[in-house]
Each structure stands twice: as structure tokens, then as C-alpha cells.
Amino acid sequence: NAGVMQNPRHLVRRRGQEARLRCSPMKGHSHVYWYRQLPEEGLKFMVYLQKENIIDESGMPKERFSAEFPKEGPSILRIQQVVRGDSAAYFCASSPTEGTGEQFFGPGTRLTVL
Amino acid sequence: DQQVKQNSPSLSVQEGRISILNCDYTNSMFDYFLWYKKYPAEGPTFLISISSIKDKNEDGRFTVFLNKSAKHLSLHIVPSQPGDSAVYFCAATQGGKLIFGQGTELSVKP
Numbered sequence: 001n002a003g004v005m006q007n008p009r010h011l012v013r014r015r016g017q018e019a020r021l022r023c024s025p026m027k028g029h030s031h032v033y034w035y036r037q038l039p040e041e042g043l044k045f046m047v048y049l050q051k052e053n054i055i056d057e058s059g060m061p062k063e064r065f066s067a068e069f070p071k072e073g074p075s076i077l078r079i080q081q082v083v084r085g086d087s088a089a090y091f092c093a094s095s096p097t098e099g100t101g102e103q104f105f106g107p108g109t110r111l112t113v114l
Numbered sequence: 115d116q117q118v119k120q121n122s123p124s125l126s127v128q129e130g131r132i133s134i135l136n137c138d139y140t141n142s143m144f145d146y147f148l149w150y151k152k153y154p155a156e157g158p159t160f161l162i163s164i165s166s167i168k169d170k171n172e173d174g175r176f177t178v179f180l181n182k183s184a185k186h187l188s189l190h191i192v193p194s195q196p197g198d199s200a201v202y203f204c205a206a207t208q209g210g211k212l213i214f215g216q217g218t219e220l221s222v223k224p
Contacts, residue, residue, distance in 0.1 A: 004157070033211060042120075042203060042216040043158070056211055091157050093212075101146040101207035105157030 002027065004106035005074075006092050012112045019079040019086070021109045025094030032075045033103060034067060037089045049075060082113045117141050118206050120215035129224050133191040137204035137215050140185065144206035144213075149178060149189045152201045152217070161202075162189070194222045 005024040013019050025032050030051055035043040048056040049069035060067070064082075069075040079086055089110050093103035119138045127133045135149075145166055150158035164171040164178045164187070171178050177190045191198055201219045205212040 042214040045211040048210050098210040101148055102160050107157050
């Protein structure tokens with residue numbers, strides 16, 4: 001059973017470009033979460049999605065960031081017009097249910113904005 | 115507003131001894147508390163969790179203790195091994211999402 005897959009593992013963008021980060025949850029998992037880790041900090045929650053629905057986006061910046069988890073295909077975290085402060089590691093996690101909190105994390109995408 | 119805090123950025127322990135990692139929280143409504151281990155350039159890996167209605171949970175070398183009155187939890191690793199060297203994050207659940215502490219880097223020396 002494959003784990004959570006994220007791609008790309010590394011992404012370099014220039015200021016003003018768009019970044020698209022993809023996440024395929026574990027088989028059978030319908031809950032997807034995105035977290036961001038800035039340098040020297042812990043992981044910060046961004047958004048929680050189920051298939052075709054955003055459940056909680058309280059951690060998403062108000063502008064330039066969006067997320068989706070379509071009926072078919074991976075979850076996408078999209079950052080428009082990237083700025084240097086967006087440079088971070090972005091982790092996706094999945095779980096089969098919401099209950100006990102255990103989430104399985106992918107390896108992360110390291111975004112560098114030049 | 116940091117709801118989950120790990121006040122020790124680093125901890126160094128001799129192989130075979132006990133490692134104790136600490137975590138404090140402010141929100142008494144958290145349902146579950148979890149510990150994750152993270153190596154550089156990898157995602158966090160789940161270690162152990164505890165429900166807010168319990169005070170202890172054990173899994174092999176790992177034991178988590180919860181003191182609700184003090185809003186404090188700790189992870190004990192006995193005996194510590196060099197392969198345990200990593201960053202350890204405590205986390206709490208809130209409506210499905212995880213609230214993480216800042217992490218403690220554990221170094222286990224041979």
C-alpha cells in the first residue's frame with residue numbers, strides 16, 4: 001500500500017510565477033490536509049479537504065492561495081504570484097477518518113522562490 | 115497565539131538512557147494528542163497518541179503521559195537509541211486539523 005505521494009519534491013519559481021503542488025492520498029483515505037513549515041518553525045495547518053469539499057481553510061492566507069481535492073485525481077495546492085516569503089516546505093497528509101487525529105504525511109514539496 | 119508549545123529546542127541524551135520530551139498546551143478542548151518524529155527532508159512519521167480521557171499510553175519503548183490539570187504531556191523513550199535522533203513534534207487535534215508545537219531536536223549519542 002503506497003504512502004502519501006507528493007510531487008514535485010522540489011520546485012523553484014521566480015517571483016510572480018505560479019506554483020502547483022500535488023498530493024495523492026493513501027488508498028482509501030478521503031481526508032486530505034495541507035501544512036506549511038517555514039524555516040526554523042513547526043508545521044502550520046493550512047487547509048483540510050474531503051472529496052470536492054473544503055472543510056476548514058482557516059490557515060490559508062487570504063490571497064493567492066487556493067486548494068482543491070477533485071472527485072478524480074490528486075489534491076492541488078495552488079499559489080499564484082509567488083513571493084520570497086512563500087519559500088517553505090509544504091506537506092500533505094491524509095487520513096481515513098477525522099476521528100483520532102492520526103494523519104499520514106507525504107515527503108513534502110520544497111518550494112524555493114527566487 | 116501558540117496553543118501547543120515545546121520549550122526545549124534541543125535535547126542530548128546518552129544511548130541507553132531515558133529521553134524525556136515535554137509539551138505544554140493551552141486549549142482544554144483538544145481531543146487527542148500525538149507525537150511525530152521527523153528526519154530532515156522527510157515528512158513527519160506518527161509515533162504514538164493519547165486520548166484526552168486517558169493519562170498514559172505505551173507502545174514498546176515509547177510512553178506518552180498526559181497531565182490534564184497541568185495541560186502538559188511528555189514522551190518517554192526508554193532505552194534511547196542513536197536511530198532515535200530526529201526532531202520530535204507534539205501535536206493536538208482540533209476539528210480534524212493538527213496543531214503542532216515547534217519541535218525538539220533529540221540527539222542520542224553512542
